Amino acid sequence: MIPIADNLHIMNPIIANALKERDPVPLKKTAEHCRNVNAYAMDINLGPLKHNAEEVITFVIETVQETFEGRLLLDSVQSEVLEAGITACRKPPIINGFSLEKAKLTAILPLADKYQTEIIGFLINEQGQVPLRAEERLEVASQLVTKAEERGVSLERVIIDPVLVPLSWQDGARYNRELLEVINLLPQFFAKSIRTIAGLSNLGAGSPDRATRATVEANFILMLAAAKLDFILMDVTQKSNLDALNLSHLLLGEKVFTWEEVKS
Amino acid sequence: MIPIADNLHIMNPIIANALKERDPVPLKKTAEHCRNVNAYAMDINLGPLKHNAEEVITFVIETVQETFEGRLLLDSVQSEVLEAGITACRKPPIINGFSLEKAKLTAILPLADKYQTEIIGFLINEQGQVPLRAEERLEVASQLVTKAEERGVSLERVIIDPVLVPLSWQDGARYNRELLEVINLLPQFFAKSIRTIAGLSNLGAGSPDRATRATVEANFILMLAAAKLDFILMDVTQKSNLDALNLSHLLLGEKVFTWEEVKS
Numbered sequence: 471m472i473p474i475a476d477n478l479h480i481m482n483p484i485i486a487n488a489l490k491e492r493d494p495v496p497l498k499k500t501a502e503h504c505r506n507v508n509a510y511a512m513d514i515n516l517g518p519l520k521h522n523a524e525e526v527i528t529f530v531i532e533t534v535q536e537t538f539e540g541r542l543l544l545d546s547v548q549s550e551v552l553e554a555g556i557t558a559c560r561k562p563p564i565i566n567g568f569s570l571e572k573a574k575l576t577a578i579l580p581l582a583d584k585y586q587t588e589i590i591g592f593l594i595n596e597q598g599q600v601p602l603r604a605e606e607r608l609e610v611a612s613q614l615v616t617k618a619e620e621r622g623v624s625l626e627r628v629i630i631d632p633v634l635v636p637l638s639w640q641d642g643a644r645y646n647r648e649l650l651e652v653i654n655l656l657p658q659f660f661a662k663s664i665r666t667i668a669g670l671s672n673l674g675a676g677s678p679d680r681a682t683r684a685t686v687e688a689n690f691i692l693m694l695a696a697a698k699l700d701f702i703l704m705d706v707t708q709k710s711n712l713d714a715l716n717l718s719h720l721l722l723g724e725k726v727f728t729w730e731e732v733k734s
Numbered sequence: 735m736i737p738i739a740d741n742l743h744i745m746n747p748i749i750a751n752a753l754k755e756r757d758p759v760p761l762k763k764t765a766e767h768c769r770n771v772n773a774y775a776m777d778i779n780l781g782p783l784k785h786n787a788e789e790v791i792t793f794v795i796e797t798v799q800e801t802f803e804g805r806l807l808l809d810s811v812q813s814e815v816l817e818a819g820i821t822a823c824r825k826p827p828i829i830n831g832f833s834l835e836k837a838k839l840t841a842i843l844p845l846a847d848k849y850q851t852e853i854i855g856f857l858i859n860e861q862g863q864v865p866l867r868a869e870e871r872l873e874v875a876s877q878l879v880t881k882a883e884e885r886g887v888s889l890e891r892v893i894i895d896p897v898l899v900p901l902s903w904q905d906g907a908r909y910n911r912e913l914l915e916v917i918n919l920l921p922q923f924f925a926k927s928i929r930t931i932a933g934l935s936n937l938g939a940g941s942p943d944r945a946t947r948a949t950v951e952a953n954f955i956l957m958l959a960a961a962k963l964d965f966i967l968m969d970v971t972q973k974s975n976l977d978a979l980n981l982s983h984l985l986l987g988e989k990v991f992t993w994e995e996v997k998s
Contacts, residue, residue: 693956721950
């Protein structure tokens with residue numbers, strides 16, 4: 471399971487302020503941290519940009535790339551932001567993402583063809599909802615891949631996000647149990663390898679304190695790893711997340727097992 | 735995932751001494767602990783018994799049953815011990831267990847028919863070995879179930895143990911990665927629900943200290959739960975194991991989710 475940082479997010483007040491002030495320092499610090507923990511990629515989520523959208527995303531990407539050499543996920547619902555971002559990226563970016571919602575199919579998905587990028591496909595139906603049951607989600611996945619292929623985006627360039635939901639939702643845990651099932655079933659459903667991603671930070675939304683949130687995140691990392699998720703989008707400044715990820719690599723033989731590594 | 739205690743084991747010096755002295759107190763204490771943590775069952779493993787085998791197993795079972803009202807797993811390779819044990823059990827026992835090894839097929843498996851009990855089937859081949867790859871293990875599972883059915887033991891009465899191995903084995907982590915795969919695949923492989931069990935205490939054999947062992951056990955509990963293992967045989971005196979099991983129940987919606995439960 472490969473870590474992708476979700477730390478460069480508009481909901482973080484430090485990032486929000488850096489954008490307002492065009493201050494590169496907090497962006498560089500975030501990028502430096504992501505580099506230090508060997509994140510494979512960074513997700514860039516600036517929220518809806520009303521003014522100077524192209525200039526803002528270009529500023530952020532150029533700043534981040536001075537420090538972070540991994541890939542970038544461009545997380546936006548604005549096609550003009552995505553296009554400016556794609557243009558500014560030195561390494562092949564990943565568009566994050568599309569779903570069966572009409573606006574996403576018409577405005578976002580075609581960019582993956584136009585710029586020959588990879589793109590994340592959310593298992594969200596036309597009504598903008600996450601289905602509960604695994605079979606319903608697989609049906610959405612099937613439709614997503616069909617739509618992508620119609621637009622010239624092959625299965626190999628789609629990464630499926632089955633949408634992890636907050637535990638505080640009604641039936642949140644049941645949704646996430648079905649999510650694990652979907653991650654397990656997707657490769658055989660498509661009769662070939664398809665990659666998957668999930669965003670961990672949703673899980674603990676509404677938790678009473680940081681420690682409780684850290685507990686559910688760390689433990690769910692092990693579950694996602696057991697289900698063979700490919701990419702995990704998470705807070706890489708949270709040490710317990712990195713520890714859990716490292717343990718998952720050791721327990722699954724994805725790095726050489728030693729007792730010293732477990733203890734460290 | 736349902737907990738079964740592996741604490742009544744001859745490798746525990748307190749238990750070994752209690753057997754030698756016919757001292758019921760340590761047996762009762764173990765049984766009391768298993769009752770207090772709501773273990774579904776207790777595994778009774780007295781090792782090979784040379785003298786007074788039937789009397790010893792009867793003594794243990796009668797003592798344990800005074801305190802523990804759950805079910806018992808009878809863990810022995812001696813058919814006379816199993817028969818005496820089955821006769822002493824108040825609740826339906828589970829025989830633990832058989833494999834494709836000839837001695838097990840001829841001496842152990844028939845007891846499940848004779849006494850109409852459930853029986854655990856280890857995914858161990860005729861040569862007494864655990865296959866590495868999931869497909870090989872499924873082939874062993876298929877042969878096991880065929881042998882059981884030939885002997886009058888239906889699929890519903892077989893519980894499959896895909897054999898968790900020590901991380902300290904060469905390729906131990908790879909073996910256990912395949913084990914998770916097998917647990918996931920077994921239900922659809924048999925096109926109906928078949929139950930699974932795994933023994934956790936093997937995992938940390940050879941660990942340098944108790945804390946390291948506790949870490950790998952707790953984390954692997956989450957992975958086994960994600961793979962939808964039915965029964966976990968484990969040390970129920972280890973609080974971190976109980977905490978991990980409780981978290982797995984919360985995260986998978988197997989008990990009502992509250993943040994208070996996560997914190998407790």
